[in-house]
Amino acid sequence: MRCVDLFAGCGGLSLGFQRAGFDVVAAYDNWIPALEIYKKNFSHPIYNLDLMNGSKAIAAIASHHPDLIMGGPPCQDFSSAGKRDLSLGRASLTYDFANIVCAIKPKWFVMENVEQIKKSQILKAITDQFFSHHYGLSSVILNAAYCGVPQARTRLFLIGHFQDKHNQVNSILKARLSKEPMTVRDYLGDSLGIEFYYRHPRNYNRRGIFSIDEPSPTIRGVNRPIPQGYKLNSCDPKGISLNVIRPLTTLERSYIQTFPKFFKFEGTKTSLEQMIGNAVPVALARYVAEGIKIYMTQGTVHQSAPKSMVSDREEPFSLPTKPLHREFRLTDTQSYLQPRLFG
Template identity: 30%
Template sequence: MMRPIAVDLFAGAGGMSLGFEQAGFDILAAVEHDPVHCATHEYNFPDCAIICKSVTTTTGLEIRENSDIGNADIDVVFGGPPCQGVSLMGKRALDDPRNELMLHFVRLVAELNPKYFVMENVKGLTIGKHKGILTEVITQLQASGYEVEADYKVLNAAEYGVPQDRRRLFLFGCRRGFQLPKYPLPVTRSAVPSNQLKLNGMELPVGPTVWDAIQDLPEAENYPQLLDRDWVTAPHGKPSNYAAPLRWQTDPQNYSYERLYHPELLTSSMRTVHTNLSIDRFSAAPPGTIEPISRFPKLSPTGICNTLRAGTGADRGAYTSPRPIHPTTPRCITVREAARLHSYPDWFRFHFTKWHGFRQIGNSVPPNLARAVGSSIISALNIQPQKPMGIVLPGDLKLLGFTLSEAANYYGTDRKAMGSRTRISNNPNKLQSKLQELDSTGPTLNAQKFSNDNLIPIMAIA
């Protein structure tokens, strides 16, 4: 079965890759300069060619030759080039070295010549001095043979079934001769009392809350194993309507490949050790407020999450972005809880360390939002998405434990891509097969159990 072909530029750990796969695309190539992110992307998308280098030195021909794309017509190229500054005095915005990645996005779109492109960026690009950068990008894309949607939109993930206030600009365009896609219509209104969002005069359903996202997850504080590793086998609670498809892969509108994983395996959940003073402060802070000393937001179980951010790499100070406080337990949320608030499914794994894991989530587009955008491109292509057959086995577990130096050596690239933090001790054994590899992180899986619905949750939840 042939599915439309997509290329992910600035791929990170793979939020947009996942969303577009869920919309019905095959992501055949991804470009990412950070080798730690590349390793996580490779683990979760083992059939996608990951090109671990900067887009500034990557060509369209290189992407084609180092993937299964070859001479095939690409259906969509998408990505979120970082934009770090307004124009220097007397220069065009795209001549500013801080904005060169935007220019290289345009260049690669022109070289790859896809039918469609999607550029994601911060909402601030639409206002003030930064708007000049966006205007120049549009002009460059038009000069490269593309129609660009002039009425560009800022989309809020909370209006697309994500329990998080996260607003991002999306710029659509198509090769001349194709029809411009339409922006996806909102499907939910965020779970805040003042939100009365309507569509065609009808009030939209309330979207998922923080508690909908995380209430079925085991309490990390109950498992001492999570002090020095990121996984444990634990019974889960009954999932909400939002959490069920993230846990069981049962969404009929999800056209991604099934993944092999164990639904009772809690991953990306290494605990944070807080002082007694911090625990007391976290307990005293009312839900939905900012804890005054740490300035950490405390989540309200009936509300939505603030925008999850990535922090910075060592080249910009290695600052960790404030992590929200759990709504009922006096601690910061885990990486898995952040992933749930970002609409990542439970089979998707992140780097073993909290610092890299939160960076990977905070840098990414929520998959549910990316899926809505990808579905708009599918509609413009006049394609009926199809669920692919078969199950994708995850990549090698060692990919999730690499230090920056190890990841750089693995990909043969420069370790200066991003800053590093000390990771947990991890020395996974060399395994004979993917199933044996999964054995090392949870209950025994073997060929006889491979078809057991308790282990391979493809069936619907009653």
């Protein structure tokens, strides 16, 4: 399938879908540092275009005749790590993504965002828009640690298939989750040369020291050194010395995001940390792409489903509300979440 990646950043979604066998033919973003990194790592073009310019964006993207449009609209206005201020304008890019998809009508679309978007009216608004344009929807919140990524990162994926029933891909994604979360050691072995590392907490009531024998906490867009005078928290692992603890390097953080070691990252540390933190983990993107591929070839296919199948909602689509799996509390030795699927 011909794919176009919107809000592509440095290319996590693109690389994951490529590795699953999809043909990514073009990408779009308008942040210069990310555009430069993307160009160094992909042979297809990436275009500098503000996707808020609706008519121009729709005409440009439609010229590639995509079978699938994917993207992760900027999530800072929803994220627990951001300001959670919908008035800042970035949240409106989610509407722009929906407008582009509904104008072009590709067979498939995939939208990635933070879990917190489910608390906003924006998610309901765009799902209603997709309903009205005859997309069957699957909505799932995945913990990357159960999808081949050594990181406890939960993200919402909204997957649409034109003129299909709802909730068709969910069971495939659920069935393929690993039974145990992937740890940093599982993925990188002893190549980091450390047993513990520092990740700056949002406040000092939280732990800041993590073991490579657990999934990494979510990679964020900032990477701070250990502050002078930092004292171990009661929830940090016991019996360690801060003298041998360091934060992960920029490149090590890209490995936790499952970018391959040959992926070229060049630029300022600030820009690289931000684009790596904002990226969709490559292995998580591949996991979703392979789920779609399995459905296309082996699933209960409703390729010729009539439009009334969607508009009448004979098989209602469920927005994320309650997890199917119990959520674990964070402890010293268990800093990850169980898989969480919805719909």
